[in-house]
Amino acid sequence: GAVVSQHPSWVICKSGTSVKIECRSLDFQATTMFWYRQFPKQSLMLMATSNEGSKATYEQGVEKDKFLINHASLTLSTLTVTSAHPEDSSFYICSAKDRMNTEAFFGQGTRLTVV
Amino acid sequence: GEDVEQSLFLSVREGDSSVINCTYTDSSSTYLYWYKQEPGAGLQLLTYIFSNMDMKQDQRLTVLLNKKDKHLSLRIADTQTGDSAIYFCAERGTNSGYALNFGKGTSLLVTP
Numbered sequence: 001g002a003v004v005s006q007h008p009s010w011v012i013c014k015s016g017t018s019v020k021i022e023c024r025s026l027d028f029q030a031t032t033m034f035w036y037r038q039f040p041k042q043s044l045m046l047m048a049t050s051n052e053g054s055k056a057t058y059e060q061g062v063e064k065d066k067f068l069i070n071h072a073s074l075t076l077s078t079l080t081v082t083s084a085h086p087e088d089s090s091f092y093i094c095s096a097k098d099r100m101n102t103e104a105f106f107g108q109g110t111r112l113t114v115v
Numbered sequence: 116g117e118d119v120e121q122s123l124f125l126s127v128r129e130g131d132s133s134v135i136n137c138t139y140t141d142s143s144s145t146y147l148y149w150y151k152q153e154p155g156a157g158l159q160l161l162t163y164i165f166s167n168m169d170m171k172q173d174q175r176l177t178v179l180l181n182k183k184d185k186h187l188s189l190r191i192a193d194t195q196t197g198d199s200a201i202y203f204c205a206e207r208g209t210n211s212g213y214a215l216n217f218g219k220g221t222s223l224l225v226t227p
Contacts, residue, residue, distance in 0.1 A: 006157070032212070032213060034213070034214050034215075036217075041219070042219060043119075043203070043217040043218055043219040043220060044158075044203070044215075044217045045217075046214045046215075046216075049212060049214055093157055093158065095215075097213050103160070103163075103213075104213050104214075104215075105160075106150075106157050106158040106159075106160070107157055108156060108157035109156070109157040109158075111155070
């Protein structure tokens with residue numbers, strides 16, 4: 001159990017376009033989802049925390065107008081990178097937890113390349 | 116913010132034991148984790164330890180926690196080439212909700 005699926009696994013987009021990344025909990029209701037970003041040879045950095053039905057809480061230094069997070073249902077959260085630029089190229093990974101579980105489970109990540 | 120530090124690289128021979136070390140600064144850490152990341156893949160939770168434990172063993176994996184020194188280690192016995200990956204140490208403090216604070220990862224290379 002506790003499977004989290006991200007889609008797409010990788011995406012290449014042109015500079016200036018927007019990209020949407022989906023994070024789905026397949027077999028549990030994800031009341032909380034977390035979005036992380038990982039630059040090459042760096043650690044994962046928490047970008048934002050989203051609770052179902054509420055606005056996301058962004059970490060310091062993360063532009064909420066650039067990284068739009070929607071968590072409208074208990075099984076789906078989306079991260080939209082708006083007006084993407086090459087410096088947004090990174091590995092984006094989500095994790096999700098339900099009310100009962102103390103652990104959050106990670107998706108397989110999405111590699112975004114902006115050209 | 117709180118820091119989690121790891122050595123960046125470790126190379127061992129197949130069959131030897133690997134020990135990956137991690138230090139952290141958050142004294143309120145409740146859980147400490149080890150994740151494995153293979154190239155191009157997501158994170159796989161290997162094991163975790165609650166902060167009131169000193170040791171946890173799970174098959175080939177042994178986690179040691181020295182809470183006083185804020186030092187965590189992961190020992191992999193009989194290391195195999197399939198263990199080659201990046202290993203992340205992460206901690207969860209009482210004030211972080213369920214978000215994790217990660218180290219930069221230790222790249223483990225297992226040679227035949």
